[in-house]
Amino acid sequence: TYLGLAGDTAFDTAMAKLTFGDNADLSRIRTAQAPGGSGALRLVAELLQRTRAGATVWLSDPTWPNHMPVMRAAGLQIRDYPYFDAASGSVRFKDMVAALRTAERGDVVLLHGCCHNPTGANLDAAQWAEVADLVVERGLLPFVDIAYQGFGEGLDADAAGLRLLAARAPEMVVASSCSKNFAVYRDRVGAAMILAKDSAQADVAMSQMLSAARALYSMPPDHGAAAVRIVLEDAALRADWQAELEEMRLRMLRLRVGFAEALRRQSNSDRFDFVASHRGMFSRLGLSEAQVERLRTEHAVYMVGDSRINVAGLPEDGMDALAKAIVSVLD
Ligand SMILES: Cc1ncc(COP(=O)(O)O)c(C=O)c1O
Structure with a gap:
């Protein structure tokens, strides 16, 4: 039989906790298993297109080359914000903030949760806090792509920026991948997550996201996510x-x-x-x-x-x- 549109729901819960932390308020969070981090990105993009058609998604310059086609395929518009100074190998944070200050209310800001691909240069804690203030002040929607949790500073430390955003922003979306940290590249294991204003809105957004999944690929594959769930649930x-x-x-x-x-x-x-x-x-x-x-x-x-x-x-x-x-x- 099929798994269901949200996949393995125990996997979904385990992933929400891995990402948002064990003490996260899950009542505002909904998670759908997706075919890899790429599938999760596309699923979130479809949700955005359904709820804010033609919205602008701000991508870091440079970013993982798949971000652009995945967002475009869903019908979203792309802008970019400066991110990397090749000469010093560091983040152009001032320029990044200046660009995001020009974003319109309702625009989406895609951020790499950790281990920025392709540059390797990441925001520090103070910079994450500044980004969180900025997205709240300007009414932007944070969209975090976290594909390397555990590869940078450690499992919890790598999610610290994302968790800081989750504590301050009223809404956010996340695409997570298990390809690297569980070495299940070929099994296509990822999760699309929504943090909504409240539980009722989370349910509405989740039903939209699952209806998008139905049109994209119907049901996610089972066994890779089941393996991840078994590992996460067994001490x-x-x-x-x-x-x-x-x-x-x-x-x-x-x-x-x-x-x-x-x-x-x-x-x-x-x-x-x-x-x-x-x-x-x-x-x-x-x-x-x-x-x-x-x-x-x-x-x-x-x-x-x-x-x-x-x-x-x-x-x-x-x-x-x-x-x-x-x-x-x-x-
Ligand atoms: C930044 C980033 N996001 C998402 C992904 C998606 O990975 P996958 O679809 O293999 O889970 C990758 C893979 O390279 C990545 O580098």
Whole structure:
């Protein structure tokens, strides 16, 4: 038989708690299992299109390349806000806030919950608080995409910005992915969440979202989410999972520090120190396309054309050789 439009409801509850925290007021929150984080993004986008047709969604510049087509496919308009300063590897927070101050009431602001993809640069606690004040003051709807919870500072710390928004904003929407933190990429496990003003409005929004799911894919797949639910509900399995996730997180951190140190040694400068303070699987090194091309042809070092690297793929025992190659193509 089918699962039902909202999928595995025990999975939904477990995901709401993982995301909003164990003590969250679930009466205002509704969750629908979705086919991956991408499916959750699209489902939320459809809900937005039904409730505020043609609304503008503000995306960070740059952002994960799928955000734009997914939002557009639902009929939403796109604007972007400045986010990343390639030279310093940091967030252009002042510019970001200035751009969002021009947003109209009812506009939607899409934020990466943690581990910003593709840049690796993230908001700190004070910046999240400022964004929360801004969205409340200007009547904007926060839309948090959280695809790497547990990969940055830890499971709860990575959701801290999202939880701060949830405590202050009257309404918000969330798309969450289990692809990375549960390693279920191929099983398509994600969750679309609504935080509404009150329980009655949450029910109305949820019925709209489920009716959108019916038109998109009907029922979500079962087994990946069931596996996640079993792990989250069983104390021993959950402890194992958290320990493995923490091991992965610390490994990425170690690789970041090792890579930044090798780059400092090879370049005799602090130009790439930001790699150590970035979080998540990715960082953008700030190289030009021509430099990325030279790395490919002259050194057999491969990265995305915009100089995004996957930190998990760095060679632990070959950092200096890699750093040397990178430094050799700098101007
Ligand atoms: C920022 C971001 N959001 C969402 C996703 C969605 O992941 P999936 O659809 O595989 O769960 C990804 C995957 O790379 C991502 O980087």
